Amino acid sequence: MNLSTLQQQFGAKRPQSAAFFQQAKDVIAGGVNGNLRFYHPFPITFDKAKDAWLYDLDGQAYVDYLLSYGALLLGHGHPVVQKALQNVWENQGTTSFGATHPMELEMAKELVELYPSFDEIRFTNSGLEATLFAMRLAMAYTGKTHLAKFEGHYHGAHDHVLVSVNPKIDTSGEHTAPDSVADSLGIPDYYLQHTIVLPFNDWDACEKILTEKKDQLAAVILEPMQSGYIAADIEFMSSLRELCTTLGIILIFDEVKTGFRITLGGAQEYYGVQPDLTALGKVLGGGFPIGLVGGKKHLLENCSPLHSQKKEDVVFHSGTFNGNPISLAAGLATIRYLKEPGKFDSLVQRTHKLRDGIEALAQQYSVPMTTVGVGTIFNILATEAEIRNYRDLGKNRNDLRLALDYLLMDNGVYSKPLNRFSMSDSHGPAEIKATLEAFEKSFAALGQLVTV
Numbered sequence: 392m393n394l395s396t397l398q399q400q401f402g403a404k405r406p407q408s409a410a411f412f413q414q415a416k417d418v419i420a421g422g423v424n425g426n427l428r429f430y431h432p433f434p435i436t437f438d439k440a441k442d443a444w445l446y447d448l449d450g451q452a453y454v455d456y457l458l459s460y461g462a463l464l465l466g467h468g469h470p471v472v473q474k475a476l477q478n479v480w481e482n483q484g485t486t487s488f489g490a491t492h493p494m495e496l497e498m499a500k501e502l503v504e505l506y507p508s509f510d511e512i513r514f515t516n517s518g519l520e521a522t523l524f525a526m527r528l529a530m531a532y533t534g535k536t537h538l539a540k541f542e543g544h545y546h547g548a549h550d551h552v553l554v555s556v557n558p559k560i561d562t563s564g565e566h567t568a569p570d571s572v573a574d575s576l577g578i579p580d581y582y583l584q585h586t587i588v589l590p591f592n593d594w595d596a597c598e599k600i601l602t603e604k605k606d607q608l609a610a611v612i613l614e615p616m617q618s619g620y621i622a623a624d625i626e627f628m629s630s631l632r633e634l635c636t637t638l639g640i641i642l643i644f645d646e647v648k649t650g651f652r653i654t655l656g657g658a659q660e661y662y663g664v665q666p667d668l669t670a671l672g673k674v675l676g677g678g679f680p681i682g683l684v685g686g687k688k689h690l691l692e693n694c695s696p697l698h699s700q701k702k703e704d705v706v707f708h709s710g711t712f713n714g715n716p717i718s719l720a721a722g723l724a725t726i727r728y729l730k731e732p733g734k735f736d737s738l739v740q741r742t743h744k745l746r747d748g749i750e751a752l753a754q755q756y757s758v759p760m761t762t763v764g765v766g767t768i769f770n771i772l773a774t775e776a777e778i779r780n781y782r783d784l785g786k787n788r789n790d791l792r793l794a795l796d797y798l799l800m801d802n803g804v805y806s807k808p809l810n811r812f813s814m815s816d817s818h819g820p821a822e823i824k825a826t827l828e829a830f831e832k833s834f835a836a837l838g839q840l841v842t843v
């Protein structure tokens with residue numbers, strides 16, 4: 392058995408998803424609304440979800456660890472979210488005011504309390520919009536034109552940061568001074584020239600580049616945990632904070648993945664480091680589209696219409712659905728539920744229980760895999776090497792991990808091939824048991840592949 396056999400078997404077992412994909416690819420480019428959603432031979436089509444479970448067109452059930460890329464921290468259709476939505480219909484009577492309403496202030500107050508680095512906030516509709524707006528605020532404030540980002544870090548699909556997210560390692564320059572490589576066709580050269588790429592967790596190299604480029608650099612943006620699971624060293628993080636202050640560079644944490652998932656206060660609470668600006672998204676909307684920029688008053692105030700009478704002195708920010716009551720109600724219900732005593736801790740404990748179970752089974756079946764992560768996110772890596780940044784991931788055996796993913800799907804566990812695992816409040820003992828049984832069967836089959 393090899394990977395292509397597994398993929399063929401996967402396809403043969405899902406005739407309804409196959410037929411759907413045949414139709415979809417004629418009218419939706421590539422059959423998917425997002426390139427990351429595709430995998431071979433076709434992605435599974437789901438038509439129903441409940442709690443921790445996904446159901447596909449062919450009638451198979453899966454314990455869901457994709458959870459809409461981590462957004463559903465309570466799982467699918469959680470009662471507190473359902474109730475919050477009903478309340479919006481009953482009390483507000485609309486899905487969007489396009490104007491100020493009281494829930495905006497309620498959410499702002501919750502966030503300022505949970506994230507001490509926030510003096511002020513602004514809502515957007517996605518993580519992409521949040522990182523873009525945070526960068527614009529930094530450029531306006533500093534009057535500088537360049538941005539530094541880390542190799543392998545994703546900040547949404549906009550031109551300035553769709554750079555060196557997933558570059559080919561052997562043609563991307565030295566590890567200590569990576570080239571800026573476009574991740575898409577259609578990125579104007581301007582953005583490659585104005586985006587400096589840094590090696591994550593390599594302090595000496597970062598210090599050198601940032602110091603050399605300080606006069607051009609408006610901001611450094613990073614995922615404090617690369618891809619949500621590769622942690623920055625504590626010392627690296629505090630050194631970065633200190634150097635940015637010294638050099639007059641704005642530090643932006645992109646906590647779209649890590650917000651509410653590492654701790655409720657995000658990776659910044661875990662590290663005890665305050666960035667100047669933060670981008671949030673995903674969990675914040677309780678399953679509905681949202682994004683947010685939060686941070687220091689002297690930065691956010693630049694977008695205030697009270698800042699100046701002259702509109703050319705103000706950073707522009709707008710969005711039809713910004714702060715809509717549906718996303719805010721679902722998000723508020725999620726956050727308030729998780730703030731109840733013991734709720735978040737219990738979720739982290741269940742995540743550890745699952746990870747311990749997976750690791751014990753990997754050992755039992757001699758599969759060279761381990762789990763990596765903090766809080767409610769983890770990934771499964773097929774390497775014994777220490778993974779501290781994007782280039783280290785070259786040591787991971789993607790072929791083995793991919794084979795595991797196809798076996799897991801056949802045994803009723805879904806994270807999407809090569810994706811990280813996110814937990815939800817709906818993942819209880821029954822789901823953990825079902826998941827570990829699926830891992831046991833999958834590792835038993837994988838054990839034969841490892842020796843090939």
Ligand SMILES: Cc1ncc(COP(=O)(O)O)c(C=O)c1O
Nearest residue numbers: 517518519545546547647648672
């Ligand atoms: C760290 C990070 N930043 C930004 C984004 C973009 O968010 P959105 O997909 O809501 O535009 C993502 C999405 O996965 C993300 O993981």
